[in-house]
Amino acid sequence: MKHAQVAVLLLVQSMNALARATATTEALFANVPGTMDDEGTCQCSVYLPDTTFPVQKAEQLEIIAATLSEKFEIELSQVKKYSKMIELYQQQILNITIRVEHMEKSSVSYTELDFQLLKMEISDLERLVTQLKSSLVGSNVIVEQIYLEITNLTILVNELESLDKNNVLAIRRQIVSLQNRLKECEEATNKTIIPPYFPPGSCNHRGLLNVSQPYIVKLNWRGFSYKYGSWGRDYSPSNPEREVYWVAPLNTNGIYLEYYRIYSSFDDLLLFKPIYESRITYGEGSGAALYNNYLYYHAYNSRHMVKHNFKTNTMVLRKELPDAVTGNRFSYAGVSWQDMDFAVDESGLWVIYSTERSMGNIVISKLNETTLDVVNTWQTRQYKPSVSNAFMVCGVLYATRPMNTRKEEIFYTYDTATGQEGRISVIMDKKLDTVQSIGYNPTDQRLYVYNDGYLLRYDTTFQS
Ligand SMILES: *[C@@H]1O[C@H](CO)[C@@H](O)[C@H](O)[C@H]1NC(C)=O
Ligand SMILES: *[C@@H]1O[C@H](CO)[C@@H](O)[C@H](O)[C@H]1NC(C)=O
Ligand SMILES: *[C@@H]1O[C@H](CO)[C@@H](O)[C@H](O)[C@H]1NC(C)=O
Ligand SMILES: *[C@@H]1O[C@H](CO)[C@@H](O)[C@H](O)[C@H]1NC(C)=O
Ligand SMILES: *[C@@H]1O[C@H](CO)[C@@H](O)[C@H](O)[C@H]1NC(C)=O
Numbered sequence: 198m199k200h201a202q203v204a205v206l207l208l209v210q211s212m213n214a215l216a217r218a219t220a221t222t223e224a225l226f227a228n229v230p231g232t233m234d235d236e237g238t239c240q241c242s243v244y245l246p247d248t249t250f251p252v253q254k255a256e257q258l259e260i261i262a263a264t265l266s267e268k269f270e271i272e273l274s275q276v277k278k279y280s281k282m283i284e285l286y287q288q289q290i291l292n293i294t295i296r297v298e299h300m301e302k303s304s305v306s307y308t309e310l311d312f313q314l315l316k317m318e319i320s321d322l323e324r325l326v327t328q329l330k331s332s333l334v335g336s337n338v339i340v341e342q343i344y345l346e347i348t349n350l351t352i353l354v355n356e357l358e359s360l361d362k363n364n365v366l367a368i369r370r371q372i373v374s375l376q377n378r379l380k381e382c383e384e385a386t387n388k389t390i391i392p393p394y395f396p397p398g399s400c401n402h403r404g405l406l407n408v409s410q411p412y413i414v415k416l417n418w419r420g421f422s423y424k425y426g427s428w429g430r431d432y433s434p435s436n437p438e439r440e441v442y443w444v445a446p447l448n449t450n451g452i453y454l455e456y457y458r459i460y461s462s463f464d465d466l467l468l469f470k471p472i473y474e475s476r477i478t479y480g481e482g483s484g485a486a487l488y489n490n491y492l493y494y495h496a497y498n499s500r501h502m503v504k505h506n507f508k509t510n511t512m513v514l515r516k517e518l519p520d521a522v523t524g525n526r527f528s529y530a531g532v533s534w535q536d537m538d539f540a541v542d543e544s545g546l547w548v549i550y551s552t553e554r555s556m557g558n559i560v561i562s563k564l565n566e567t568t569l570d571v572v573n574t575w576q577t578r579q580y581k582p583s584v585s586n587a588f589m590v591c592g593v594l595y596a597t598r599p600m601n602t603r604k605e606e607i608f609y610t611y612d613t614a615t616g617q618e619g620r621i622s623v624i625m626d627k628k629l630d631t632v633q634s635i636g637y638n639p640t641d642q643r644l645y646v647y648n649d650g651y652l653l654r655y656d657t658t659f660q661s
Pocket of ligand 5: 565566567568
């Protein structure tokens with residue numbers, strides 16, 4: 198195309214030269230000498246130079262120029278066409294590059310590897326679902342459904358491998374959606390997982406697993422200022438389903454147990470309709486417990502245990518607890534005057550206390566409830582004043598400590614069957630700062646907590 202331009206330029210230049218040549222020719226005729234003839238006619242002779250005006254050449258040139266510029270025009274338009282096409286190609290290349298990059302980025306390369314990956318993902322899913330299935334008690338329709346779909350997917354992938362490899366993406370999407378559903382399902386079942394059931398009285402479990410949120414039953418019947426006390430449900434091994442509740446707020450000084458109430462149903466408790474409301478003189482601390490129709494408590498200013506018949510409101514038996522240290526020396530952390538804490542579990546009546554020999558560490562004694570004799574004694578290595586309370590379940594002592602004003606932690610265990618101590622962490626939410634007493638009922642497997650005057654109740658779950 199440059200050539201054509203040059204050609205045209207040359208052509209133009211030669212035309213100019215031609216024009217100049219003509220002018221020169223005219224000049225040549227300027228000083229020609231002339232002669233006069235007889236008739237007075239002036240004659241002059243001109244000798245034209247050899248280089249006569251090249252009219253034909255000029256014409257030829259003109260034709261060539263025209264042809265050339267025509268060609269040039271053609272070439273020029275061709276160029277324009279080509280560069281347009283090149284632009285288009287560039288665009289296409291760019292598009293392809295982008296697509297390739299995209300494919301690389303999303304790692305979608307349809308190779309054998311994809312099928313390996315798919316198979317791995319599917320077997321992962323399968324493993325998850327199998328785990329989920331086995332962790333669920335009984336059958337779960339959703340999990341069964343997902344399991345079927347995964348099995349179908351495995352078959353599908355095997356088929357596809359020998360056929361259409363482009364469906365890898367579709368399968369991927371299916372896997373992702375299955376994974377999400379599995380996760381949802383797992384989260385849901387984690388929330389609603391049904392803990393193994395252990396019938397009342399059964400100790401065929403491996404200890405406390407968790408406690409529920411507290412159920413606030415009521416404020417104690419004497420009112421808000423009666424912050425110390427105990428409450429719970431009677432356990433009568435011969436008639437475990439019968440409901441009898443006791444509520445025993447201490448006097449406001451936090452020492453004397455003087456008045457207590459017995460309710461013959463939970464509704465009566467809620468309605469403040471006691472079957473008995475009685476006075477004793479006096480118990481000490483908030484460690485009392487009701488077991489098989491008798492109230493057991495620590496007799497005031499003594500080392501004595503009292504067995505009390507609430508129906509007749511009479512003391513049946515009073516007996517010393519050997520070596521027990523009393524007088525608020527080794528009470529619980531944050532809870533005064535509870536040197537003797539009675540506890541009831543599946544196997545009967547216990548008392549939790551300290552001795553001089555134990556140096557304030559918790560001592561557990563199993564009592565014969567008929568005679569109040571100590572049947573057996575266990576020494577723990579847990580300092581009693583550093584725990585906030587304790588209770589017994591299936592022969593295992595559980596001790597608590599405050600985490601903050603709203604949470605208590607069951608952190609220590611002592612198994613009287615093996616003499617083994619243990620650490621656990623079961624968090625108990627509480628409503629107010631101090632847990633004055635915790636009692637356990639083997640029939641409903643609930644914890645009864647006296648929390649700064651409020652009566653709280655917790656469901657428990659056990660480890661299988
Ligand atoms: C390039 O891609 C864009 C968007 O995908 C499309 O609109 C355009 O037609 C493509 N151009 C070519 C040349 O393929
Ligand atoms: C599994 O595949 C069979 C046959 O293709 C189909 O009838 C069934 O509905 C599939 N099941 C699930 C859970 O997708
Ligand atoms: C479900 O609980 C198990 C064990 O309790 C835990 O490993 C898993 O991460 C939990 N899953 C979800 C989705 O919360
Ligand atoms: C224990 O129970 C509480 C209250 O229901 C619950 O929030 C918590 O997640 C449970 N803890 C465990 C470890 O299951
Ligand atoms: C409690 O003591 C009485 C009287 O000694 C006895 O008959 C009874 O079997 C004892 N009970 C238990 C559970 O050991």
